[in-house]
Amino acid sequence: MRLYLVQHGEAVPETQDPSRPLTEKGRREAESTARRAAELGVKASKILHSGKLRAKQTAEAMAEALKPSGGVERADGLDPLADPAIWAERLKEAGEDLMLVGHLPHLSKL
Template structure:
């Protein structure tokens, strides 16, 4: 199973809009990442987001490119300060590739917990609009397969 962890794209400042939708740059960055992933033949039909506007918009852009016709769904437990253990436990029951669109510090802690079983040990350095791909192997162990950031492909 592959798990794609995505930090939402760059949002507008809170002062401009307290709901913090994606900025023009955020939209552009995520669209470029989506195009890159599509060319790399990444497919994912299970795309989940935190429910925050910037994460939902990011998930929608990715879904249009990677699984047209699929509607991303909100998933509890993906908010910035949520405990990562419930999501890690939920993943144990999943068999199909999954994409989680969320926020820091949650995503960073989730990667660390899944890979080295310690939320305080940094494993990946997330950036807005980036994708980290983990793969589960034997005994449901997770390894870091690859990571892409918008600056590399734009």
């Protein structure tokens, strides 16, 4: 099993939009990262993302380039302050290559 960790692209400030979607630069970052991952032969069976809009948008950009057979879906436990310990068990049970799209500091603790 391979695990790919991806931080979402640049998002607008919360004061501008509380849902914090990706900025235009963030969209370009996500698309560029996705293209490069595809060029490098990254294969993920499924792409999981946090419930935040910016992570979902980044995951969708990754899926556009990588075409995961299991698709893209929201997963609990990937939000910025979530306890990464829950992923220890989940990853033990995963028999497929996964991509997790989330946030710092959470991803750095995985």
